Amino acid sequence: MSVATESTATAPAAHHGEPTGLWSWITTVDHKRIGIMYFMTSIVFLLIGGLEALLIRIQLFKPENDFISAELYNQLFTMHGTTMIFLVAMPMAVAYFNYIVPLQIGARDVAFPRLNALSYWIYLFGGIYLNVSWFVGAAPNTSWVGYANLTSTQFSPGLNVDFWVLGLSILGVSSIMGGVNFVTTIINLRAPGMKLMRMPLFTWMTFVTSFLLITALPVIAVALIMLAFDRFFAANFFNVAAGGDPVLWQHLFWIFGHPEVYILVLPAFGVISDVIPAFSRKPLFGYPVVVYAGVLIGFIGWGVWSHHMFTSGLGPIADSFFVATTMIIAIPTGVKIFNWMATMWGGAIRFTTAMNFAIGLVALFTVGGLSGVMHASAPVDLQQHDSYFVVAHFHYVIVGGILLGMFSGLYYWFPKVTGRFLSEKLGAWHFWTTLIGFNLTFFPMHFSGMFGQPRRTWTYQSELGIELFNQLSTIGGFILGVSTLIMLWNVLKSARSGAPAGSNPWGAPSLEWSIPSPPHHYNFPALPEVRSREPMWHDDERAAIEAVTLAEPETEPEMPGPSFWPIVVASGVTATWALVMTGVWWAPLLGLVYTGFGVYMWAFEDPFKHLKSSH
Amino acid sequence: MKSLRTALGTLVLALLTAGCSLEGDYPQSSVAPTSDFALMIHELYADIFWWTLLILAVVWVVLAYILIRFRARPDSPVPKQIHGHMGLEIGWTIGPALIVVAISIPTIQAVFATQQGDPEGSLVVDVIGHQYWWEFRYPDSGLITANEVHIPVDRPVSFRISSDDVIHSFWVPMLGGKRDANPMRIRPEGEDPKYNWIHLTANETGTFWGQCAEFCGDSHSLMGFRVVVEDEAGFQAWQADLATPVAAPATAAADPAQDTTTADAAPAPAQVAQVDPLVEQGREIFHQQTCIACHAIAGTNAMGEIAPNLTLFGRRSSLAAGWLENTPENLQAWIKAPQDIKPGALMPGVAVAGGNWPATNLTDDQVEAIAAYLYSLR
Numbered sequence: 001m002s003v004a005t006e007s008t009a010t011a012p013a014a015h016h017g018e019p020t021g022l023w024s025w026i027t028t029v030d031h032k033r034i035g036i037m038y039f040m041t042s043i044v045f046l047l048i049g050g051l052e053a054l055l056i057r058i059q060l061f062k063p064e065n066d067f068i069s070a071e072l073y074n075q076l077f078t079m080h081g082t083t084m085i086f087l088v089a090m091p092m093a094v095a096y097f098n099y100i101v102p103l104q105i106g107a108r109d110v111a112f113p114r115l116n117a118l119s120y121w122i123y124l125f126g127g128i129y130l131n132v133s134w135f136v137g138a139a140p141n142t143s144w145v146g147y148a149n150l151t152s153t154q155f156s157p158g159l160n161v162d163f164w165v166l167g168l169s170i171l172g173v174s175s176i177m178g179g180v181n182f183v184t185t186i187i188n189l190r191a192p193g194m195k196l197m198r199m200p201l202f203t204w205m206t207f208v209t210s211f212l213l214i215t216a217l218p219v220i221a222v223a224l225i226m227l228a229f230d231r232f233f234a235a236n237f238f239n240v241a242a243g244g245d246p247v248l249w250q251h252l253f254w255i256f257g258h259p260e261v262y263i264l265v266l267p268a269f270g271v272i273s274d275v276i277p278a279f280s281r282k283p284l285f286g287y288p289v290v291v292y293a294g295v296l297i298g299f300i301g302w303g304v305w306s307h308h309m310f311t312s313g314l315g316p317i318a319d320s321f322f323v324a325t326t327m328i329i330a331i332p333t334g335v336k337i338f339n340w341m342a343t344m345w346g347g348a349i350r351f352t353t354a355m356n357f358a359i360g361l362v363a364l365f366t367v368g369g370l371s372g373v374m375h376a377s378a379p380v381d382l383q384q385h386d387s388y389f390v391v392a393h394f395h396y397v398i399v400g401g402i403l404l405g406m407f408s409g410l411y412y413w414f415p416k417v418t419g420r421f422l423s424e425k426l427g428a429w430h431f432w433t434t435l436i437g438f439n440l441t442f443f444p445m446h447f448s449g450m451f452g453q454p455r456r457t458w459t460y461q462s463e464l465g466i467e468l469f470n471q472l473s474t475i476g477g478f479i480l481g482v483s484t485l486i487m488l489w490n491v492l493k494s495a496r497s498g499a500p501a502g503s504n505p506w507g508a509p510s511l512e513w514s515i516p517s518p519p520h521h522y523n524f525p526a527l528p529e530v531r532s533r534e535p536m537w538h539d540d541e542r543a544a545i546e547a548v549t550l551a552e553p554e555t556e557p558e559m560p561g562p563s564f565w566p567i568v569v570a571s572g573v574t575a576t577w578a579l580v581m582t583g584v585w586w587a588p589l590l591g592l593v594y595t596g597f598g599v600y601m602w603a604f605e606d607p608f609k610h611l612k613s614s615h
Numbered sequence: 616m617k618s619l620r621t622a623l624g625t626l627v628l629a630l631l632t633a634g635c636s637l638e639g640d641y642p643q644s645s646v647a648p649t650s651d652f653a654l655m656i657h658e659l660y661a662d663i664f665w666w667t668l669l670i671l672a673v674v675w676v677v678l679a680y681i682l683i684r685f686r687a688r689p690d691s692p693v694p695k696q697i698h699g700h701m702g703l704e705i706g707w708t709i710g711p712a713l714i715v716v717a718i719s720i721p722t723i724q725a726v727f728a729t730q731q732g733d734p735e736g737s738l739v740v741d742v743i744g745h746q747y748w749w750e751f752r753y754p755d756s757g758l759i760t761a762n763e764v765h766i767p768v769d770r771p772v773s774f775r776i777s778s779d780d781v782i783h784s785f786w787v788p789m790l791g792g793k794r795d796a797n798p799m800r801i802r803p804e805g806e807d808p809k810y811n812w813i814h815l816t817a818n819e820t821g822t823f824w825g826q827c828a829e830f831c832g833d834s835h836s837l838m839g840f841r842v843v844v845e846d847e848a849g850f851q852a853w854q855a856d857l858a859t860p861v862a863a864p865a866t867a868a869a870d871p872a873q874d875t876t877t878a879d880a881a882p883a884p885a886q887v888a889q890v891d892p893l894v895e896q897g898r899e900i901f902h903q904q905t906c907i908a909c910h911a912i913a914g915t916n917a918m919g920e921i922a923p924n925l926t927l928f929g930r931r932s933s934l935a936a937g938w939l940e941n942t943p944e945n946l947q948a949w950i951k952a953p954q955d956i957k958p959g960a961l962m963p964g965v966a967v968a969g970g971n972w973p974a975t976n977l978t979d980d981q982v983e984a985i986a987a988y989l990y991s992l993r
Contacts, residue, residue, distance in 0.1 A: 070833050070958045143830050149798060150781040152834060155746075223895035240800035246782060247797060280685070286699035311784060311829075312795045313811035316730040320723045327715040333709060334670075338707040341678060347694045348687035359682065378720060379725040380660045382792020383645040386784060387826045388730035452643020452788045454828040461938070464824075465641045537696075546892050 018521050019562070027562035029113035029607075030521055034120050035099030036417065041124055042092040043488065048131065049083035050484055052076045056415070057441075057477040060470045065461035073162070073458040074141040079130075081144030082164065085264070086171050087127045089398065092227035092406050093176050093267035094119075097206045100413060101182060103512035104203045106191025106530065108523045111184035114563050114602065118180035119178045121570030129574055133163035134507050143456055145257070148238035148249035151428075153231050154220030159581065162231065166577045169224045172217045173573060180214030182206055191511070195289070200510040200533075201284060202409075204291050205270025209263050209300040215302075216259035221327035223252035232580065247312055248553035262301040265365075265397065268405025269336060272358035275408050278508035279346025279355035279612055283534055286339045293332035293339075300308070300329045311385050319378045326376035333369055335360060338584035352506070357408035360402055360435055368396025371446070389449030393441040407434070407487070415505045419517040420498030426490040433483035440476025444469035503550065511536035514542070515551040524578040525553035568598035642824040643865035645788040649823065649844075651776070652729060652815035659725050663718050670714070729792075733814055740764060742778075745785030746831055747838040747957060748923050750934040758857045761828035761923030763931045765843045767850040768820050774813040784829035787842050791815050793828045817844040823931065832960030839937025857913065857927055884972035897988025900981050905972055909962070912992065922962065929993035935960075946986045950977070 014173050018024075026032060055076050059067045069488070098116065102109055110116050133139040138159040151161045186207045190199070199207075227249070229235035236242035238249055277284045284290060306314055306322040314322075340362050349355065371393040375381040384390055407430070414422045449468040453460055460466060504513035513536050515523060528535075528545040535541045572595030579587040606612075641647065648654040652982040682883040723974035733739065741752040742764075766772045776785050786793035794811040800877075802808060844854065855944040901907070901917055909922035917925070931941050935957055941943040954967060961970030965977050977985070 240798040244800045316727045334711045348691040350687045377722040451641040456830040
């Protein structure tokens with residue numbers, strides 16, 4: 001393969017004109033810096049969520065264990081789920097949206113740079129707020145789905161559920177704003193010639209995901225507000241004694257919760273839809289079909305929520321409907337798998353770490369998808385629901401699908417972000433320990449579930465005969481822990497001393513590989529014109545584009561200046577919610593005043609002030 | 616490729632290790648059906664299992680072939696740039712669609728078959744979930760028991776499931792799938808309460824393990840129960856014993872009006888006649904203390920309904936909702952400190968309050984006496 005060697009790789013030079021220092025990061029509105037902050041923050045939460053998982057696994061290593069108390073265990077699994085979904089999987093995808101999407105469509109930033117900063121800071125503060133609960137000994141303890149009426153003040157009188165309901169409300173704000181930002185960016189900021197059907201698949205999946213964020217997050221926001229009203233103002237939405245209905249919570253949660261699954265998994269699908277063609281040196285097979293399949297998944301994803309509720313007693317007609325829709329959604333997902341395989345067919349496959357992770361996704365997500373077909377059958381689900389079989393299923397989807405996809409993207413785009421390669425040797429270690437640890441952790445759970453281990457149980461009786469499966473899972477969990485540390489070490493080490501990468505180290509086809517690595521803070525000196533789906537693979541087109549994108553401009557494009565107000569508003573939003581917990585009615589008003597001050601200052605801030613003063 | 620082989624080998628080994636232990640005793644196995652309901656689910660599951668295994672095998676085999684056949688070599692030319700193929704797309708859309716239809720038809724049939732109204736002549740059993748124990752009521756006979764429910768073999772049984780507090784889920788894997796125990800909400804007048812039902816006919820006698828499957832609070836993990844499937848005669852005898860407790864006060868213990876049908880079923884009702892002073896002491900303490908505010912024992916002044924009914928307690932195989940074997944040591948430990956065994960239990964211990972109740976301050980001797988008394992309830 002000759003493509004990869006063409007770009008002359010020299011040590012990445014720091015671009016001039018970019019401010020440095022802590023303050024410049026706090027006030028940055030640059031999508032690339034915000035992307036990096038998103039990523040690093042999500043990695044920190046990944047370590048926290050992983051540590052919680054390992055404590056869970058130690059507790060389950062033997063039957064009737066009392067390594068940790070039931071109360072602590074319940075907090076650990078609740079926070080593990082909440083953390084991994086809301087503080088790791090979603091924001092890690094958003095990190096990639098941030099860094100990559102503007103580069104892929106030929107934009108200099110996202111549509112609303114300061115709003116983007118606000119999204120990040122709210123995410124950070126919301127995540128911290130949720131975890132502060134550990135230090136007051138009241139971490140959320142009613143599971144990540146928080147089923148009513150266990151979450152009522154009658155059955156959960158402590159602060160635990162308050163932290164959960166308010167923390168998730170805060171995080172939802174961040175996600176909705178992110179969705180708005182990326183929809184607007186993708187619709188409006190594409191370079192000339194970048195038609196929708198020329199966009200890289202990662203941008204397409206970001207587009208679909210962003211619509212899901214805008215539409216799904218408000219549903220859980222409504223549910224959380226209802227729960228907050230029940231808890232703080234003695235409303236009766238879920239109170240059976242007053243005619244309220246706890247099953248209503250399940251509907252609202254899963255109307256959000258199932259699109260949420262696709263919010264999580266579509267970005268990973270997008271990543272490997274870019275990675276697999278790049279390392280097969282072949283265009284994505286059936287591009288329009290893969291796009292439509294993603295859009296279709298986004299739509300049908302709204303009509304399957306009650307397959308999470310087959311045991312709750314909806315009656316045979318509702319059950320049958322949700323059986324049918326759930327079965328149908330398996331079809332476009334399968335089509336994607338087949339198209340990825342057809343892309344590789346006849347290609348020249350290079351087994352880089354990025355590609356290995358992408359292949360791992362194709363192989364292992366399929367396992368999770370197929371066990372999903374099993375409990376799409378409502379009567380079968382009556383046995384599998386809320387057992388470890390389901391735990392195995394969704395970890396094959398979330399780790400085998402989402403996390404492998406994110407790791408694939410990490411190895412793929414790291415050279416673009418830092419100008420240096422991640423170590424392929426450490427990458428191989430990372431990949432194989434992940435693969436082995438992952439399967440060893442989660443495959444035996446199919447059996448422990450089949451033999452009657454319910455989820456969310458602090459311990460189990462030795463008579464159940466499931467000790468061996470749990471021991472295998474625990475060992476696998478620790479291997480996964482080691483693999484995560486290898487990844488971390490690779491990132492930290494390679495960011496400083498990795499082999500230098502040029503503008504297009506992989507010989508990949510899309511527009512982000514036409515600019516220097518790392519990119520200038522303005523990304524593109526002038527906007528290139530795109531004429532195909534694989535602009536960097538057509539020599540004429542690439543030459544025309546690189547003449548623009550690699551040129552050193554005489555005057556730098558004008559970019560919006562830094563702003564302090566996003567972090568002020570974000571801290572205000574978080575403080576307002578947190579002050580609700582005081583139970584003093586006027587306390588949140590203080591937070592509102594502070595937030596209002598931030599919004600006011602923001603509104604009247606001139607984003608180009610820094611250019612005027614320096615002229 | 617070498618490392619790929621190693622990994623596959625490791626995986627296969629792990630599977631074999633797991634496979635070896637498939638032959639074993641799994642009292643909560645969801646793949647060992649002993650009722651018509653469980654069997655229907657199991658057959659459906661087996662059907663779907665082979666379909667999914669087939670798809671997985673195809674995907675993995677083709678993928679492995681691709682990875683070996685199409686790996687880049689130093690002299691690989693730029694591959695032919697293919698953008699798609701309509702026929703293939705249609706093919707791999709329709710193929711899975713047909714499989715999905717093949718799965719959906721028996722699924723939907725089973726959905727309706729398992730949710731018909733209660734069959735003729737079925738025995739209705741009310742299942743009521745509590746944090747963290749199970750109450751069972753037989754509406755036909757008015758009998759009540761807890762944590763260990765008896766049903767007859769080869770006769771339709773309809774479990775009518777609800778909850779007294781939060782959502783639980785009633786699951787006896789060998790007898791079939793689970794159904795949530797939802798708290799009954801207050802409804803407008805004239806509107807019927809909506810219960811969840813499980814209809815099944817057990818086809819084997821034995822004691823089957825069940826457990827709460829919906830997270831319900833601190834001791835969710837410790838909310839088990841047992842289903843005792845008996846032949847019709849045994850079931851009738853048990854019901855009769857439940858209706859006429861053998862443990863009457865000592866003076867009346869030898870009452871000849873005892874239901875004679877129990878003579879051979881119950882191992883030793885006659886033993887109660889010999890007055891054991893420890894049992895007498897336990898009886899006195901139990902019925903004078905706050906025990907009776909929450910617990911009920913049929914035929915006595917203990918008529919509390921917020922804690923497990925203790926009639927025929929001595930016959931149960933487990934205590935603390937399926938968590939401990941029913942032995943004198945375990946029972947005494949439970950009476951002394953319930954929260955040590957089951958966090959969040961509402962029963963007060965010797966030294967700690969529980970729920971709204973102060974510590975009992977019972978001495979070890981008193982605890983022993985109460986335990987002896989409870990065992991006399993057979």
